[in-house]
Amino acid sequence: MDAMTEGDRELRERRWALLALTSVGAFMTPLDGSIVSVALPRMGPLLNLSFAASLWVQAAYLLTIAVLLIPVGRLADQRGRVPFYLAGTVCFTLGSLMAALSRNDVTLILARIVQGAGGALLSATSAAIVTAAFPPEERGRALGLNVMAVYLGLSVGPPLGGLLVDRFGWPWIFLVNLPIGAVVFLWGWRLLPRRAVHPPRGSVARLDVAGAALLAVALAGLLVPLTFAAEWGWRALRTWGLLGLALLAMAAFITRERKAPAPLVDPGLLRRNRLFAAANLAALLNYMALYAIAILTAAELQLVQGRSARSAGWIMLGQPLMQAVLSPLAGRLSDRFGSRLLSTVGMLLTALGMGLLALLGRRPEVFPIVAALAVVGVGLAAFSAPNTSAIMGSVSRDQLGMASAFVSTMRVTGQALSVAILGGIAASHLGPGGWRLLLRAGGSPEAAAAFASGYAAAMATGAGLALLGAWASLVRGPARERQAGTQGA
The missing domain is CATH 1.20.1250.20 (MFS general substrate transporter like domains)
Structure with a gap:
């Protein structure tokens, strides 16, 4: 040291x-x-x-x-x-x-x-x-x-x-x-x-100004159409045009970073540091699976089940409560036992919780909803701190800011993808107009039934993404973050 x-x-x-x-x-x-x-x-x-x-x-x-x-x-x-x-x-x-x-x-x-x-x-x-x-x-x-x-x-x-x-x-x-x-x-x-x-x-x-510009174009080309797809339509030329531009810009960014004298992201981190690459992939999948839960469940509780906003808020408190209480404990356990097992189990619990949400009917009792959200919260708490600790410990001290920014980029990108993918699946049975049709129809039994079916499909898709996140956590290799972190200090 x-x-x-x-x-x-x-x-x-x-x-x-x-x-x-x-x-x-x-x-x-x-x-x-x-x-x-x-x-x-x-x-x-x-x-x-x-x-x-x-x-x-x-x-x-x-x-x-x-x-x-x-x-x-x-x-x-x-x-x-x-x-x-x-x-x-x-x-x-x-x-x-x-x-x-x-x-x-x-x-x-x-x-x-x-x-x-x-x-x-x-x-x-x-x-x-x-x-x-x-x-x-x-x-x-x-x-x-x-x-x-x-x-x-x-x-x-x-x-x-x-x-x-x-x-x-x-x-x-x-x-x-x-x-x-x-x-x-x-x-x-x-x-x-x-x-x-x-x-x-x-x-x-x-x-690397050129690299920064290419990265900006790639992220903008990805996030803008995902945000506006509900307004523009998935078949619109500008939606797919921007997504294609994002793909080209990302390919150019990767090529640029391999040759740049001072790259934004050291290509070796993704090629040779399997822990860094896999843990960030797990973080991306985690946010893709989870971010839309609050939005879609709030709509399910209020627009389909007819509950008040205040009642929905209390029901949904189980997930953030578990996260807040257990995240510090998960971090301490990762200090003692490593992060790989905790992160993997956390994503498996998240998949289980989302699977339970997918199986709930249109008018279930309150307890099953609270229990399913609590399981999601426990899984998220078990995953997040250990996974972040693994990412930050896998780089040298002079790369800490970049590593922190990289995992934050995974968070923002995952959030946008979650709303676009899971939100799109949830609204897919509503036909043209999607969300606005549901809001306008309000008590329409047809619209409520269509959204309930889409909600179940969205939660099942999120469970699948969480399982992929568990796989990414499991295959990242043995925990070497303690040694890396010690070197960095």
């Missing part, structure tokens, strides 16, 4: 405070991605948003994060993660203020782009700072708490958004970020040990 520098010691001494600070950033980014979905029905009439503009309000945020994550993570490794984290806090807070003051679709979408840039800075550096601060024997526990913050943000967003919109109005879903951002920035400015993460004097930041 290499001798620890003064900066490393400073990181270790402050590691728990650093974990608390970075977990706030890990919470804020996914929170704002999920909280807006509740407020859009209220925001639309007030801002005269068209259906396409409403989609862009969500897409602009996620797309900006996806495009910037890996380039930002690479620069953070070279120039220091702490300044990038603080810059992300400022950018995110400024974007929140802009969004709260927006009075039309253009200004709101621009504000969401600024928020997305801040979210990319926070996501690319949060897990990297935690990994650098904690010794390998505590890394899983720390990342378990950090991952818990991510899933709490995804889960708390809808109920918190509903409360703020009902009590105070839609601008407050953005204004609530201002005091949090100010406190995090001031706290971070005083706390974070900048010496521990600044690059050596005289070093020059290098960024």
Whole structure:
């Protein structure tokens, strides 16, 4: 093990405070991605948003994060993660203020782009700072708490958004970020040990601009048609044109990275580091399977079973509750027993929970729904922290920001694919108009029956994706992350 520098010691001494600070950033980014979905029905009439503009309000945020994550993570490794984290806090807070003051679709979408840039800075550096601060024997526990913050943000967003919109109005879903951002920035400015993460004097930041541009085109070409497929139609020329452009750009990006003097992603990580490649593939499949569960189950409970929004919220609490309670425990267990078995079992439990959801009838009792969602939550908790710990421990210290950004890119891409694939399957029996037909029909028995059938098929498909994720976790090879993490420290 290499001798620890003064900066490393400073990181270790402050590691728990650093974990608390970075977990706030890990919470804020996914929170704002999920909280807006509740407020859009209220925001639309007030801002005269068209259906396409409403989609862009969500897409602009996620797309900006996806495009910037890996380039930002690479620069953070070279120039220091702490300044990038603080810059992300400022950018995110400024974007929140802009969004709260927006009075039309253009200004709101621009504000969401600024928020997305801040979210990319926070996501690319949060897990990297935690990994650098904690010794390998505590890394899983720390990342378990950090991952818990991510899933709490995804889960708390809808109920918190509903409360703020009902009590105070839609601008407050953005204004609530201002005091949090100010406190995090001031706290971070005083706390974070900048010496521990600044690059050596005289070093020059290098960024593969051509590679970054190709990656941006590939991700935009993938995420935009997936987001707008319900509006454009899957047979539309622009849908398949953009998907084809994404495929070509990704092929060009891979070719470029093999020859670039300072590649965004070291090709060796994917070719020779089977743990890194397989664990990221498992993360992608995990988000593809899981992200649409909340959206589709909420629709199933309210539009098919006729339950109130409040009742649906309480029923669906089982999944995030299990995630929040068990994620830190799973992280600690991965420190003792390794991550491979836990991640594999977690994905198998997720498949079981989604399979149970697929088997539920149109009007089941409450307990089977809660139990199935709880099984999904247990599986997600068992998978996430150990898998993230394995990814972060499989790279050297100077690649931590890139690794954190890479797994965050898998998250954003998986979310978009989940909504597109599982949402498309759920709405497939509704015919033209899909979701809007169901919302318009409301109590129509035909529309409810059609969605119930599509929901079962979507959950079964998600279970299949989770099984593929279990396979990816199982075949990644023996756990070598502890040694890699020790070397990196």
